[in-house]
Amino acid sequence: MSSNFLKVYSHYFKNYYRSRSFYIILIITILASLITSYLTFKYSGRIGNLLPTRLSVLSKVNEESLILYLWAYIMSSLPVFSSVFFSSPAISSEMENRTAFYIFTQPVDRIVLVLGKYMAAVTASIVSILVYIFAELVSAIAVFGFVETDPFLLSLFMLILFIFAISAFSFLFSSLFDKNMYAYISTFVTYFIIFYSVNIALSLVYSYNAFFLLNNASTIIERVYININPTLFVSNFSLNPAGIHEVFLSSTVFIIYTIASLLLTFLVVERKEVK
Amino acid sequence: MNISIKSVDKYYGSFMALQGINLEFSEPGVITILGPNGAGKTTLLKVITSLSRPRKGMVEIDGMNVYDDRKKILMKLGTLVEQPEFYTYIKGREILSFSGSLKGLSGMALKDEISRVSDITGSGKFLDKKVGKYSRGMKQRLGIAAALIGDPEILVLDEPTFGIDPIGALEIRDLIQQLNAKKDKIIIFTTHVIEEAVKLSDRIIILNNGRVEYDASNKNDYVKLRVTGPIKEYPDGYRYVKISESEHIFEVRETEIPEFNRLITSKGDVRFIEKSSEVEETIRSISIKNDKNF
Numbered sequence: 001m002s003s004n005f006l007k008v009y010s011h012y013f014k015n016y017y018r019s020r021s022f023y024i025i026l027i028i029t030i031l032a033s034l035i036t037s038y039l040t041f042k043y044s045g046r047i048g049n050l051l052p053t054r055l056s057v058l059s060k061v062n063e064e065s066l067i068l069y070l071w072a073y074i075m076s077s078l079p080v081f082s083s084v085f086f087s088s089p090a091i092s093s094e095m096e097n098r099t100a101f102y103i104f105t106q107p108v109d110r111i112v113l114v115l116g117k118y119m120a121a122v123t124a125s126i127v128s129i130l131v132y133i134f135a136e137l138v139s140a141i142a143v144f145g146f147v148e149t150d151p152f153l154l155s156l157f158m159l160i161l162f163i164f165a166i167s168a169f170s171f172l173f174s175s176l177f178d179k180n181m182y183a184y185i186s187t188f189v190t191y192f193i194i195f196y197s198v199n200i201a202l203s204l205v206y207s208y209n210a211f212f213l214l215n216n217a218s219t220i221i222e223r224v225y226i227n228i229n230p231t232l233f234v235s236n237f238s239l240n241p242a243g244i245h246e247v248f249l250s251s252t253v254f255i256i257y258t259i260a261s262l263l264l265t266f267l268v269v270e271r272k273e274v275k
Numbered sequence: 276m277n278i279s280i281k282s283v284d285k286y287y288g289s290f291m292a293l294q295g296i297n298l299e300f301s302e303p304g305v306i307t308i309l310g311p312n313g314a315g316k317t318t319l320l321k322v323i324t325s326l327s328r329p330r331k332g333m334v335e336i337d338g339m340n341v342y343d344d345r346k347k348i349l350m351k352l353g354t355l356v357e358q359p360e361f362y363t364y365i366k367g368r369e370i371l372s373f374s375g376s377l378k379g380l381s382g383m384a385l386k387d388e389i390s391r392v393s394d395i396t397g398s399g400k401f402l403d404k405k406v407g408k409y410s411r412g413m414k415q416r417l418g419i420a421a422a423l424i425g426d427p428e429i430l431v432l433d434e435p436t437f438g439i440d441p442i443g444a445l446e447i448r449d450l451i452q453q454l455n456a457k458k459d460k461i462i463i464f465t466t467h468v469i470e471e472a473v474k475l476s477d478r479i480i481i482l483n484n485g486r487v488e489y490d491a492s493n494k495n496d497y498v499k500l501r502v503t504g505p506i507k508e509y510p511d512g513y514r515y516v517k518i519s520e521s522e523h524i525f526e527v528r529e530t531e532i533p534e535f536n537r538l539i540t541s542k543g544d545v546r547f548i549e550k551s552s553e554v555e556e557t558i559r560s561i562s563i564k565n566d567k568n569f
Contacts, residue, residue, distance in 0.1 A: 011369070107378060
């Protein structure tokens with residue numbers, strides 16, 4: 001099984017990194033890196049003065065954390081785009097482009113096919129975001145002379161867990177449809193409209209933090225610097241990094257989404273008919 | 276080698292694609308599934324290759340259910356179902372290498388096998404291009420090469436000459452004959468071209484409206500569809516031969532088999548009939564109808 005997994009993985013990864021989607025994501029990442037680097041260099045040492053009065057409390061945070069929070073905040077949305085490009089059409093495109101007639105008649109278990117393609121999509125997402133991480137590191141070292149290793153590595157670790165979770169979640173939608181457009185729209189609508197609406201409604205009406213929603217959990221990527229959740233309308237926030245229990249909670253959410261989505265995807269694909 | 280199709284029914288929604296199919300393939304040779312578009316040929320191949328699940332019945336290959344032992348079954352099979360499509364950013368050689376490696380080939384053995392299948396399918400000259408740049412015919416050749424890799428015991432080819440230029444189609448027919456020469460494989464292929472079926476087959480199965488209409492190992496022993504009833508002049512002014520209460524012959528065409536005509540019925544079915552005086556009379560009646568039409 002493991003040798004077939006590697007064959008499937010490398011076959012799909014080749015197709016991903018040579019694809020137009022990969023270069024589009026790379027361009028988006030480079031643009032985001034350039035803009036954030038520009039902001040970092042241009043406004044370093046002056047961020048406190050630029051903040052509006054209602055956010056003046058942030059000027060009490062050390063500037064390195066504030067800048068890295070900004071970098072991580074932008075970084076946490078990149079996996080959503082990459083997963084939409086790589087994972088949303090993962091299964092549906094096999095049906096729509098009729099490659100399923102070839103791939104599903106190869107002597108390999110469908111679970112291995114899904115897992116191999118999933119890992120290839122995750123790798124492609126991580127590789128495309130590496131440019132941004134590199135730019136973040138270079139900018140932070142250039143401006144501050146150092147980067148505090150613990151929160152930086154923790155943020156990266158959370159980012160990787162989030163990539164696994166959002167990719168698995170997108171794979172699930174992809175397995176349900178035979179048309180890419182439906183898979184794209186469902187992933188986008190669920191993540192950007194349903195999750196955000198539920199999150200905002202629960203926080204506004206019940207002051208409840210819907211920690212179990214993927215978009216909410218993904219804020220841990222920036223909250224390891226300053227514990228402000230930008231998706232919530234709640235007043236209690238901390239200028240300190242998120243505590244270990246919050247990191248643990250978000251990690252658990254990511255892992256549950258990953259495992260549950262993949263298991264459901266396996267079940268759907270195993271029974272999927274090629275029409 | 277044994278393929279056993281037992282009481283298979285397949286529906287797409289309420290549309291019955293296959294009904295009560297019972298077939299047994301155990302002798303090596305070319306088995307052609309012949310029939311008009313929509314007869315259920317491709318659906319039958321999808322069921323055999325586990326791409327589709329029947330609502331009722333089962334398919335067993337060497338005693339193994341194709342859904343329960345999918346991987347083992349696919350190891351024995353080389354398939355080309357529907358017009359093949361591949362990942363556009365992958366080169367043809369990488370596709371063959373992938374298929375070969377999943378069949379357990381590696382190193383020099385894999386390289387030699389790729390060279391063997393690309394030689395016999397004529398795909399060697401474009402294997403190092405990305406599939407996105409392939410024409411329909413090139414993809415078809417690559418698909419056949421991928422099906423042949425690993426020299427499988429059973430080959431399932433769905434309209435392999437479709438989309439290929441006439442010379443290419445002749446080459447593929449020659450290839451099928453060549454593969455059948457040793458009589459060590461079961462080659463199941465579909466076509467709606469009767470001449471192709473006659474030339475290549477050891478056994479012909481005619482599917483129509485999802486049912487086996489005819490199954491013959493003697494290729495000269497085709498459907499004996501008897502024309503029933505006299506030629507009548509109907510109120511619309513045309514003369515038809517009725518073949519059943521609800522159907523009449525719409526058109527008669529010559530085929531390349533001297534003894535047979537091809538009939539297209541008013542329901543769009545295609546049937547084959549031995550030439551006889553009745554058929555000659557039918558052809559005349561159709562001519563009368565056509566004269567009135569034009």
